[in-house]
Amino acid sequence: MKIAVAMSGGVDSSVTAALLHQEKSTDIFGIFMKNWSEQAEEDMGNCTWINDRRDALAVAAHLHMPLKTVDFEKEYRDQVLEYFYREYAAGRTPNPDILCNKLIKFDALLKYAENLGAEKIATGHYARVSKLKDGRFHLLKGKDNSKDQSYFLCQLTQGQLSKTLFPLGELTKTEVRKLAQKFNLPTADKKDSQGICFIGKVQLQDFLHVRLATKPGDVINTTGTIIGSHTGAYAYTIGQRHGFRIDKKTPESKPWFVVRTDVTDNTVTVAEGEDNPALFHDELHASHFHWIVEQPNFPCKCSAKIRYRQLDQDCTIFADGHIEFAKPQRAITPGQSIVFYQSDECLGSATIENSSAEF
Numbered sequence: 196m197k198i199a200v201a202m203s204g205g206v207d208s209s210v211t212a213a214l215l216h217q218e219k220s221t222d223i224f225g226i227f228m229k230n231w232s233e234q235a236e237e238d239m240g241n242c243t244w245i246n247d248r249r250d251a252l253a254v255a256a257h258l259h260m261p262l263k264t265v266d267f268e269k270e271y272r273d274q275v276l277e278y279f280y281r282e283y284a285a286g287r288t289p290n291p292d293i294l295c296n297k298l299i300k301f302d303a304l305l306k307y308a309e310n311l312g313a314e315k316i317a318t319g320h321y322a323r324v325s326k327l328k329d330g331r332f333h334l335l336k337g338k339d340n341s342k343d344q345s346y347f348l349c350q351l352t353q354g355q356l357s358k359t360l361f362p363l364g365e366l367t368k369t370e371v372r373k374l375a376q377k378f379n380l381p382t383a384d385k386k387d388s389q390g391i392c393f394i395g396k397v398q399l400q401d402f403l404h405v406r407l408a409t410k411p412g413d414v415i416n417t418t419g420t421i422i423g424s425h426t427g428a429y430a431y432t433i434g435q436r437h438g439f440r441i442d443k444k445t446p447e448s449k450p451w452f453v454v455r456t457d458v459t460d461n462t463v464t465v466a467e468g469e470d471n472p473a474l475f476h477d478e479l480h481a482s483h484f485h486w487i488v489e490q491p492n493f494p495c496k497c498s499a500k501i502r503y504r505q506l507d508q509d510c511t512i513f514a515d516g517h518i519e520f521a522k523p524q525r526a527i528t529p530g531q532s533i534v535f536y537q538s539d540e541c542l543g544s545a546t547i548e549n550s551s552a553e554f
Contacts, residue, residue, distance in 0.1 A: 197222045198360065199308035199316045201300060202254065202262065204247030206382045207319030207363060209254045210371050213378040214362045215317055216258045224311070225262040227251045228304060230271040230295075243388075253381040265307050267299055274298045280406055286458035287530025288432040293544075297350040305358060315358050320344045322541075323364035324356050331488050332356035334541040339367040346503045349534045349544035350485050400430045400438055412461035414439050417454065417473050425463045428456045434474065434526030439463060452526075475523035481516050481533055481545035491542065498536045501527055501547065507536055516545070524550075 200212045202225040215223045227248050248264060255262035275295050282289035300318065308316050321337030322345045332353055337343040351359070363371055375383035407429060414423035423441040425431065431438065435453040454473040455464040466473040479501075484490075491497075493514040498507035501524055509521040518533065527550035535542040 196220065196315065197224075197313050199223070199304075199311065199313035200225045201304060201316060201318045202227050202251040203319070203388075204250035204254075204382065204385075205319065205388060206375050206380070206385050207321075207371060207387075208251075209319075209380045209382045210374050210378070211317055211319045211362045212254060212258055212260065213374065213380060215360075216260060223260055223317075224313075225251060225255050225260060226304065226308060226316075227262060227264045228299070229264060229266045230268055230299065232268060250382050250385065257379070257381060263311065265304070267303055270303050271295070271299055280403075282530050283403055283429050284407055284458070285530075286429055286456050288528045289530050290532050292347050293350055293532055296347055301351055301355040301359065305355065309358075315360050317360040317362055319363055320348060320361050321363055321366075321368075322348055322361045324359060324361060326357075334487050335364070336536075336539045336541065337361075337364050337366075342368045345536075345541040346500055346532075346534050349487070349532060349541055351487065353487070356487070400426065403427075403430050410461055412463070414441065414451075414463045414465055417464060417466055422465070423451075428458045428461045428463050431456050431463050433528040436469075439465070441465070474525050476527050476550040477521075477523040478517065478519045479524075479527050479533070479550045480548045481518055482548050484516070484543065484545040486543040487541060495535075497542060500534050500536070501531060516548075 198221050200223055202208045215221050229244050275291050279289050279291050305316050321339055321342040323335040325333045325335055334345055336345045410427040412425055413421045414425050416422050425439040431453050433453055436450050441451050449468040451465040451467050454466045495512040499510045511519045529547050529549055531547050532544045533547050534544045
């Protein structure tokens with residue numbers, strides 16, 4: 196079987212390639228995607244693609260396997276980055292990593308790999324795919340709960356899963372690091388990447404202000420009293436603690452957190468204290484549902500995450516997109532994904548439209 200390995204220059208994709216390289220029945224080659232560059236208008240000196248490609252080449256050479264480089268920078272900008280800006284401009288908080296997986300890694304890259312003769316692609320995601328007797332593919336959490344990435348794969352289709360391998364799904368991050376040392380990989384000690392998908396770690400407001408002009412406005416409390424100022428309501432997200440100014444603070448003041456934004460009035464509403472009731476709601480409305488295997492019968496009792504790394508939360512999904520939680524959830528954020536689970540299986544996802552916010 197001919198397999199294309201998506202190689203980012205990180206330790207996870209390097210170990211993925213090494214594991215497949217051991218299998219004598221496979222014919223593997225690597226693909227490095229260039230999705231961002233220092234020529235980008237928004238580049239803030241954090242572009243690492245040259246070093247990442249160098250590391251991927253070093254691993255490929257170590258494993259005696261070919262490595263192709265493909266430039267998807269235009270596709271990434273058109274399909275992911277422009278969505279990123281549109282959502283923030285509309286006062287919503289997007290999730291570019293999920294869209295990047297859906298449209299770039301498991302669509303554009305998959306098609307590119309197939310054109311090169313690959314039957315499947317393999318990535319370094321911590322997740323698993325299971326094919327049942329009915330021929331359908333199920334997305335499962337990775338064995339390492341602390342690294343599970345099924346959340347970011349929640350938009351994948353049956354067709355995409357049928358052509359995807361996740362060799363790290365049964366491993367923990369500790370085991371992957373040990374394998375990297377065992378295989379003597381050049382990336383064995385490389386730190387994990389952080390920040391926005393392919394862009395890296397940046398100050399979000401500075402990044403947004405390259406395209407979206409600053410627009411000073413009022414910070415108000417939950418009674419509508421002006422208590423400070425901000426640089427543009429679009430740049431803030433629910434639960435955010437920093438990036439705005441609060442006037443007349445006292446030594447007894449607790450930290451303030453964003454509980455609502457309004458890009459029409461250009462106001463940011465905040466509440467004092469990380470456990471303030473204004474931050475918590477037990478229901479939300481969602482849209483754009485995507486089911487990986489099939490749509491469940493409603494009402495559907497399952498669990499869900501409203502952000503990555505959150506523990507699974509018991510909920511009930513209704514046919515009209517209304518979702519009720521067994522316990523109030525902190526900082527429900529419009530634009531973010533809510534991802535549904537039944538035990539270890541990822542059922543699908545939806546986009547959060549609003550919460551039951553009432554002041």
